[in-house]
Amino acid sequence: DAGITQSPRYKITETGRQVTLMCHQTWSHSYMFWYRQDLGHGLRLIYYSAAADITDKGEVPDGYVVSRSKTENFPLTLESATRSQTSVYFCASTQGANEQFFGPGTRLTVL
């Protein structure tokens, strides 16, 4: 299917476990982004990538790892999940200084 997809849509995990959230886009957009959305904080940028093998830290990168071996995929890994990482995670993509297209989100709960 065309567009930007995220998986899983819902995830419950335990403190200390590793979790990977997947993001896939079919437009061959250069830029991809990971955000987290929390009540009171709005949407905050975790990491972004300008192209395959190029990634940069955003506003709140601590505790997260990203990779971009292929243009269309941008997985986000929580190496040792903490309760403070309970959030809704959004992936987005864009071709340049244009609108970003957002995925449907992944709701992550860390117990």
Added chain:
Amino acid sequence: SQELEQSPQSLIVQEGKNLTINCTSSKTLYGLYWYKQKYGEGLIFLMMLQKGGEEKSHEKITAKLDEKKQQSSLHITASQPSHAGIYLCGADRDNNNDMRFGAGTRLTVKP
């Protein structure tokens, strides 16, 4: 603290009424984006403003960026229940897609 301040945090209006949401930055913005989010869903792009004094309209929604490129407003004319949702402003900090978002304004439109 948010780099982008949105006001009000929430807004309840009667159907048919006009309303305005504001977004203010302490820094000059390279690009200002308005998005709408329905509860539990991803963000939908509304408009992008780049030039000081720029104004764009789509259907009943008008967005403006002031001459100094530090403040934007989103105005909805004759609101409808379909306008309900969370409105977020976002800005490119350094013209390199390092995005920051406001905390959002939750709009409720009463029929």
